[in-house]
Amino acid sequence: MLFFTQCFGAVLDLIHLRFQHYKAKRVFSAAGQLVCVVNPTHSLKYAPTRCAAAQASTEQGILPPCHHHEAVHDPQLVPCTCPLFSCPWEGHLEVVVSHLRQTHRINILQGAEIVFLATDMHLPAPTDWIIMHSCLGHQFLLVLRKQEKYEGHPQFFATMMLIGTPTQANNFTYRLELNRNQRRLKWEATPRSILECVDSVISDGDCLVLNTSLAQLFSDNGSLAIGIAITTSKVHSSEAEI
Amino acid sequence: MLFFTQCFGAVLDLIHLRFQHYKAKRVFSAAGQLVCVVNPTHSLKYAPTRCAAAQASTEQGILPPCHHHEAVHDPQLVPCTCPLFSCPWEGHLEVVVSHLRQTHRINILQGAEIVFLATDMHLPAPTDWIIMHSCLGHQFLLVLRKQEKYEGHPQFFATMMLIGTPTQANNFTYRLELNRNQRRLKWEATPRSILECVDSVISDGDCLVLNTSLAQLFSDNGSLAIGIAITTSKVHSSEAEI
Numbered sequence: 001m002l003f004f005t006q007c008f009g010a011v012l013d014l015i016h017l018r019f020q021h022y023k024a025k026r027v028f029s030a031a032g033q034l035v036c037v038v039n040p041t042h043s044l045k046y047a048p049t050r051c052a053a054a055q056a057s058t059e060q061g062i063l064p065p066c067h068h069h070e071a072v073h074d075p076q077l078v079p080c081t082c083p084l085f086s087c088p089w090e091g092h093l094e095v096v097v098s099h100l101r102q103t104h105r106i107n108i109l110q111g112a113e114i115v116f117l118a119t120d121m122h123l124p125a126p127t128d129w130i131i132m133h134s135c136l137g138h139q140f141l142l143v144l145r146k147q148e149k150y151e152g153h154p155q156f157f158a159t160m161m162l163i164g165t166p167t168q169a170n171n172f173t174y175r176l177e178l179n180r181n182q183r184r185l186k187w188e189a190t191p192r193s194i195l196e197c198v199d200s201v202i203s204d205g206d207c208l209v210l211n212t213s214l215a216q217l218f219s220d221n222g223s224l225a226i227g228i229a230i231t232t233s234k235v236h237s238s239e240a241e242i
Numbered sequence: 243m244l245f246f247t248q249c250f251g252a253v254l255d256l257i258h259l260r261f262q263h264y265k266a267k268r269v270f271s272a273a274g275q276l277v278c279v280v281n282p283t284h285s286l287k288y289a290p291t292r293c294a295a296a297q298a299s300t301e302q303g304i305l306p307p308c309h310h311h312e313a314v315h316d317p318q319l320v321p322c323t324c325p326l327f328s329c330p331w332e333g334h335l336e337v338v339v340s341h342l343r344q345t346h347r348i349n350i351l352q353g354a355e356i357v358f359l360a361t362d363m364h365l366p367a368p369t370d371w372i373i374m375h376s377c378l379g380h381q382f383l384l385v386l387r388k389q390e391k392y393e394g395h396p397q398f399f400a401t402m403m404l405i406g407t408p409t410q411a412n413n414f415t416y417r418l419e420l421n422r423n424q425r426r427l428k429w430e431a432t433p434r435s436i437l438e439c440v441d442s443v444i445s446d447g448d449c450l451v452l453n454t455s456l457a458q459l460f461s462d463n464g465s466l467a468i469g470i471a472i473t474t475s476k477v478h479s480s481e482a483e484i
Contacts, residue, residue, distance in 0.1 A: 149395075182431060184429070185428070187426070188426035188427075189424060206456065211447040211451060213446050213447045
């Protein structure tokens with residue numbers, strides 16, 4: 001009896017996922033953009049983050065595995081950069097993408113402009129929504145995180161990291177755009193390198209930040225659609241500041 | 243001796259203001275936009291806000307003076323809408339602008355696109371920067387507020403209110419834009435009517451929200467430049483959502 005109940009539950013889950021995917025396709029088909037439905041990943045709240053480990057290493061005079069800004073000129077080992085996973089993997093920068101795909105099951109999408117549809121925004125913090133984006137000959141990692149920076153007040157933080165060196169990252173500009181309910185919010189910045197720590201980018205607040213009420217205004221039936229576009233930074237730098 | 247010291251102090255203040263104004267003109271002259279240097283206004287932290295008074299009136303079954311959404315079809319008295327001032331003035335909607343100019347010394351600027359340069363961003367919360375903007379035959383009130391929504395963590399909130407009814411406000415779209423240090427943040431929305439409470443707009447977070455670190459990244463020498471543009475909402479509504 002228990003077996004049949006579990007089977008029925010699994011079928012219901014599949015129908016639900018299929019419906020969500022269909023709905024996303026339907027909502028955005030008019031714009032002709034590629035939509036990716038991204039399900040949440042529960043964070044390991046009490047696991048020590050790599051930033052903390054890096055900090056400890058720095059205090060002991062050891063080179064930290066992340067949070068270093070210099071370019072990697074020669075092939076060398078880098079730690080797994082998948083946010084909030086305490087993964088012991090280390091490897092060359094060139095094989096980070098295949099590690100993230102194979103071990104952490106992170107999807108990769110092609111295209112200059114895509115829509116990232118994060119589902120189940122109501123889930124409690126900490127929660128991550130992660131996807132890889134292949135564009136202009138490089139791979140980028142988009143991280144949306146729900147986190148309680150101030151206790152009892154969850155916020156959403158979205159940033160984009162280049163799976164490459166900081167020098168390479170400086171060549172690009174990414175744009176995140178929310179558009180719903182007669183409100184529009186756009187964030188443009190240079191992506192950070194995946195060699196830097198996503199935790200510190202988010203704790204510094206140097207990213208797109210949304211409070212819960214604004215996230216609700218921009219979301220539709222518990223899902224938040226973020227339009228993503230990547231360009232080379234020459235376009236950005238040539239524009240005059242305000 | 244004291245008289246001479248005070249005179250010297252006043253002259254120094256004038257030179258400082260003149261320098262700030264000159265600097266602002268110099269920074270933005272390339273863009274050919276009108277720049278308005280806006281000095282901060284300290285909020286009356288412990289004064290009861292009109293929202294609280296309105297709430298109390300509602301509980302007692304009396305029509306609140308602010309926070310009502312219906313259009314004012316017939317001339318009627320409205321309370322002073324200058325944020326955070328506990329001003330006892332009441333008057334017709336048509337004379338709110340002259341009251342704000344004369345009593346609260348709020349400047350008014352003409353032009354479709356202006357730059358709002360808020361000085362002394364380091365001042366402790368609560369602090370307001372306020373200006374009126376005359377555009378497309380109407381007057382708008384821009385409020386930038388530094389406030390501690392979470393104790394010890396001041397944030398900046400910027401919104402635009404139409405000095406008119408909610409029905410009139412629905413005809414417009416305002417845009418606030420920050421652009422500095424290879425980062426750009428744009429917020430577009432329909433302005434709220436000044437008959438609604440600016441305090442509730444800010445407490446709901448339905449406006450441009452900046453944490454302190456992001457405000458520092460966008461500011462130059464303690465001043466934050468916000469580009470403002472107002473259009474009729476037909477343009478906004480005709481654009482396809484993401």
